[in-house]
Amino acid sequence: MRGSLLSLLTLTSAVSAWLPAERGLFKSEARSLSIGQGRSLTKRFNPDKIRGVNLGSLFIVEPWMMSQAWGDMGCGDQKSEFDCVNKLGQDAADAAFKKHWDTWITEEDMDKMKEYGINAIRVPVGYWMVEELVDPSEHFPRGGLEYLDRLAGWAASRNMYMNLDLHGAPYSQEIHQPFTGQYSEDAGFYQTSQYERAYTFLQKMTEHIHKTDAYRTTGMIEVLNEPQRTHDTLIPEYYATAYGKIRETEASLGVADDKKLTIQFMAESWGAGNPRTAVEGKTDVAFDDHRYLKWASIDQSKPSYIATSCGDTFGGNDNSPIVVGEWSLAVDDAQESNADWEPQGNKDWYKQWWGAQVQAYEKGLGWFFWSWKVQLGDDYRWGYRQAVEAGVISQNIDDAAGLAKC
Template sequence: MRLSLLSLLSLATAALAWLPQDRGLFGRYIKRFNSSYTKIRGVNLGSLFIIEPWMASQEWTAMGCGDSKSEFDCVMKLGQDGANAAFKKHWETYITEQDLDTIKAYGLNTIRVPVGYWMVEETVYRDSEHLPQGALPYLDRLVGWAAARNIYVIIDLHGAPGAQEPNQPFTGQFAPEATFFNTYQYNRAYTFLQVMTQRIHTNPAYDTTGMIEVLNEPQRNHGSLISEFYATAYSKIRETESGLGISQDQQLTIQFMDAAWGAGNPNDVLSGKSGIAYDDHRYLKWAPIVHSKTSYISTSCSDSFSNGENVPVIVGEWSLSVDTAIEKNPEFDPSNEANKVWYRQWWAAQVQSYEKGAGWVFWSWNTQLGGDWRWSYKAAVDAGVVPMNPDEARGLAGC
C-alpha cells in the first residue's frame, strides 16, 4: 500500500455489476471454485511476502531487522544466510492455515497476495540486489490452502525491479528514486509474470488462482508504462498461455491499475483485449475531502468510479483509517464504543459503494498496531466493528 496523497476521486458513473455468467473477474475455469460468488470480497495479505515495518513492527524487530527501512536493507544488515533464516521463520508463522479458515468464516471469498519480483529468483541481480530467498514454496503452500477452501487468489506484483515508487517499503527496497521505468527493468518483470503464469497453470496448488496484477501503484508521469510495459506484459502472459495450450476460457484475468490512479489509462493499449480487470485504491484518509465523520460517510455513500470503459473495477485496497491529523482525536478513538458504531457504518458505506463495481479487497488482514484495528479486517471483526457476514452492509450503511 502507499502512504501518500491519492488522486482526485473520480466522479464517473458506477461500474456495471459483474455477473457470474460473464467472463469478467474470476477468469479461467477453476476447479473447486464456488461459482455462486458474484462479487469479490477479500483481504490483502500485506506484510507476508513484502514486510512493511509500519504495520508489522513486532515481527520486524523479532527478525532482527531493527531500524531497517525495507527488506533490501534488512538482508544487507543480517547477511544473506541470516536473512534467509529470519524470513523463513516469518513465512512459516505470519499467515497460517487457521487464518484461511478464519477468512472463510468471516464471509470472504478472495485473498490478494502482494509479492516482489524476487519471488522468481532468476530475476535478481545477486551482485547488487539483497533480497530474501526461498519464498516460492511458501506461496505454493498458501495458494494450496486457499484452493482447498474455495478462496479465490489474486497474485499482485507489488514490488517491481528497481522500485516503481521511491522511498516506499512496499516495493521491497527504500529506493531514493524509482528506476523501474525502462526496458531492461521491464524485461525482468516480464520474466516474473511469465514464470508465475506457467506455475499457476501447471501447479495444482493454484487451482483457485485466477488473476495476476502486473504492477501495484506505479509512480505517475512515465509514458512508457502504458505504451511499452502494460502492452507487452499483457502479450507476454498470453504468449505463455498459448505455449501451454491454454484455451481462452481458462486464461488468467490480467489486472492493471485503473486510470483513476493517475499513471495513465491502460485501455489506451488494451482496448478490445479479453480477460482484463482494473484496480482502484480508495483511501479516503488521503483524499481531498473534508475530513469529518459526516463527510466520510457521505463521500462513501455517493462514491462512484470507472470511466465507463475500464470495467470490471475492483477496489483492491481500502481501509477504515482516517486522516493522520485527526486519527488520534477522541471523536475517532477506535476504543470508544460510540465510535465503533460510526466505523461500522462507514465500513458498510464503503462496501455497498465498492460493490457497485466488481467488489473489494481490504488492506489488510493482519497488522501489529495494538488496539487500532482500522487497518486490520481480522481485528475489526474480532472487535465487533465489522460483522462476520458482509451481506449486512446494505442494512448498516444508512445511505
C-alpha cells in the same frame, strides 16, 4: 470513478473469463451464526462478489504494520526487506524470513477468513520470487516460492479466489516505499531493461500458475501495484507488452480461453493514465482502484466520509470490470488520534463507514481490504481480523448495506 452499474455488469460478463462467477467459485454454503445464549442460526450465503483481504507484509514486509515481528526477525531498525537482508547477511536473513512466512499467515488464519465471510485473497509479491531475476548487487530473501505454493494450495482447498499482485518491481516503481521491497531514493523501474525483468517475472509466474495444481483457484495476476504517475512509457510500453507476454505464455502452454488468467491494471483513477488504451479490444482484463479517503481531496469530516462512500462509483473511461484492491478504515493522519476519531470510542461510526464502503465497492466486482492482520495495538483500522474481533466489522458481510444507512 464514473460509470453506471448497468454498463459495468454488462462489461463484466463480456470481457472477463476467469473470474470467480464464471466458474461458480463462490458456491452457496451454509454457515452457523451465533445468536446468543448458546443458540445458532443456519444461513445460506451465495455472494457473487469478491470479498477479500490483502495478505500484507507476508511476502513483502511493511515494517509500520508489523513492528514487533520485524524486531523479532532482527530487522527492527531497517526500512525494507532489501535493507534487512543486507544487514543480516543472506543465510541469516533467509532463515529469519522463512520463520516469518511460516507464522505470519497460517491455516488458522485461512479458516478465520472463511468464518468471517472472506472468499478471496490478494497476495502482494516482489519480482525476487523468481530468484533468477535477482542481480548480485540486490538483497532479497530466498525460498519464498515454496511458501507461496503452500498458500495457493490452502486457498484452493477452501474454494478461495487468489489474485497474485506484482507489488515490488525491479529497481522500485516508487521512492521511499517499503511496499516495493526496498526503500529507494529513485524509481528506476521505468526503463526497458527493468520492464524486461518484470515481463520475465510475469511469464514465469503465469507458467507456474498453470502448471501447478495448487493454483487452481488463482485467476488474476496484477502487472504492477501503485506506479508513479509521471512516466510516459508505462502504459504504451510496459502495460501493453506485459499483457502480450502473459498471453504468449498461455498460448505456448495451450491454455484454453476459459482458463486464461484475468490480467489486472491500476485504473485510470490512480492517476498514471488510462490503461484501457493499451488493451483496447483485449479480453480477460480487469482494473484496480485503491480507495483511501484519509488521503482523498475531500472534507476530512465524518459526514463527508459517509457521504463520499455512500455515493462512490467506479469504472469510468471503460475501466471495467473493476475491483477495489485496497481500502481500510484508517482516517486523516491529523485527526486519527483525536477523541472524535480514535477507534475504541467510535466503534458505531466505524461500523457504519465499513458498511458504506462495502456497499459502494460491491457496485463493481468487489474488494480486498488492507490488510488481514496488523500489529498496531488496539487500533483495528488497518486489520480486518482485528476489526471483526473488536465488533466493528460484521461476520455477516451481507449486513453492510443496512449498517451503511446510505
